[in-house]
Amino acid sequence: MSITRHLEELRDQRIGRIVPLVTPALMLHQLPLSDAQAEVVLKGRAEAARILDRADDRLLVVVGPCSVHDPDAALDYARRLAAVAAEHAQELQVVMRVYFEKPRTTTGWKGLINDPHLDGSFDVNSGLRVARRLLLEVLELGLPVGCEFLDPIIPQYIADTVAWGAIGARTTESQTHRQLASGLSMPIGFKNRTDGDVGVAVDAVRAAAAPHTFAGVEESGTPAVFTTRGNADCHIILRGGRGMPNHGPEQVAAALAQMAQAGLQERVIVDASHDNSAKDHERQAVVSQEIADQVAAGNRAIVGVMLESFLVGGNQSLGDGANLTYGQSITDKCMDWETTVGVLDGFAAAVRARRGAA
Numbered sequence: 001m002s003i004t005r006h007l008e009e010l011r012d013q014r015i016g017r018i019v020p021l022v023t024p025a026l027m028l029h030q031l032p033l034s035d036a037q038a039e040v041v042l043k044g045r046a047e048a049a050r051i052l053d054r055a056d057d058r059l060l061v062v063v064g065p066c067s068v069h070d071p072d073a074a075l076d077y078a079r080r081l082a083a084v085a086a087e088h089a090q091e092l093q094v095v096m097r098v099y100f101e102k103p104r105t106t107t108g109w110k111g112l113i114n115d116p117h118l119d120g121s122f123d124v125n126s127g128l129r130v131a132r133r134l135l136l137e138v139l140e141l142g143l144p145v146g147c148e149f150l151d152p153i154i155p156q157y158i159a160d161t162v163a164w165g166a167i168g169a170r171t172t173e174s175q176t177h178r179q180l181a182s183g184l185s186m187p188i189g190f191k192n193r194t195d196g197d198v199g200v201a202v203d204a205v206r207a208a209a210a211p212h213t214f215a216g217v218e219e220s221g222t223p224a225v226f227t228t229r230g231n232a233d234c235h236i237i238l239r240g241g242r243g244m245p246n247h248g249p250e251q252v253a254a255a256l257a258q259m260a261q262a263g264l265q266e267r268v269i270v271d272a273s274h275d276n277s278a279k280d281h282e283r284q285a286v287v288s289q290e291i292a293d294q295v296a297a298g299n300r301a302i303v304g305v306m307l308e309s310f311l312v313g314g315n316q317s318l319g320d321g322a323n324l325t326y327g328q329s330i331t332d333k334c335m336d337w338e339t340t341v342g343v344l345d346g347f348a349a350a351v352r353a354r355r356g357a358a
């Protein structure tokens with residue numbers, strides 16, 4: 001058997017297509033951060049870290065669509081959010097959820113970077129460009145952004161714009177993602193596992209705090225061995241699991257006890273969506289109130305909340321990508337804008353009450 005034939009039969013047996021990908025360096029050169037935008041990121045990261053350390057008694061509020069599928073609608077949302085964030089700046093640090101990578105339970109649309117035209121054409125080069133442009137536009141409004149990191153090379157294209165990051169429930173247990181978090185420049189929240197297990201998120205926080213060495217891709221696109229310094233700003237996010245919530249006082253206390261037992265700072269972000277609201281957007285406001293009540297009663301370990309919110313409530317099916325309702329999610333159900341404003345008012349009032357109780 002010839003060597004060529006040998007290789008043909010050995011390699012890429014299940015690869016259908018390979019398309020060249022723009023390098024991170026080229027994308028950063030074409031879409032650079034301005035000084036003002038960089039300031040928003042740096043300030044956002046520093047404020048988030050101070051809140052996590054309880055040196056700042058505000059709440060970190062990560063709020064925005066489940067996923068971005070229409071950059072115009074996301075920017076429209078960002079403009080409204082920037083105004084409300086400024087109103088509540090004394091009580092809340094608002095970070096907009098600008099999520100481009102969707103982890104799926106089985107299959108489904110995997111986000112704007114993976115399939116920006118929403119039609120299965122998987123134009124990842126455009127997806128990265130559209131995503132980075134939107135991130136810069138949101139920063140231009142003075143609003144820091146939060147992203148979930150899923151694919152381990154995507155941070156090279158966008159991480160410089162991100163003030164706070166998440167590792168999702170499906171990847172919290174993954175060594176690859178813990179290593180990635182250990183080298184990321186912003187605070188990272190680890191969700192509890194989809195079955196509700198909080199221990200894996202606690203383990204993840206410990207793992208990500210340590211230095212790691214692993215293979216990755218440099219800004220130039222060259223493969224490289226990275227050695228990280230460890231990320232001290234990691235924390236857990238309670239999102240419920242297997243249809244059951246874990247945002248109540250007992251479950252929050254139990255999660256904090258697990259953290260203390262592991263020698264970690266007692267601090268937690270609570271997600272009002274996902275299994276804490278049974279993925280029902282109308283329940284999110286109720287769950288938010290239940291979280292706000294704990295804050296108002298003096299719980300200082302609840303340092304932040306996560307909300308899924310968009311212009312229009314609920315969600316819609318992507319279908320063939322045509323005739324979509326403007327401003328409505330194509331992934332998880334979101335609270336509508338008016339409800340979101342009320343929920344943010346409620347969290348700001350809870351922070352004032354907590355201060356009063358201190």
Ligand SMILES: O=C[C@H](O)[C@H](O)COP(=O)(O)O
Pocket residue numbers: 066102103104105106107108331332
């Ligand atoms: O938050 C988003 C979704 O819950 C997550 O991506 C999983 O979605 P799926 O179960 O619809 O695939």
Ligand SMILES: C=C(OP(=O)(O)O)C(=O)O
Pocket residue numbers: 066099103148167168169170191239274
């Ligand atoms: C995917 C998400 O959540 P989880 O990992 O908790 O399912 C999300 O917040 O978009």
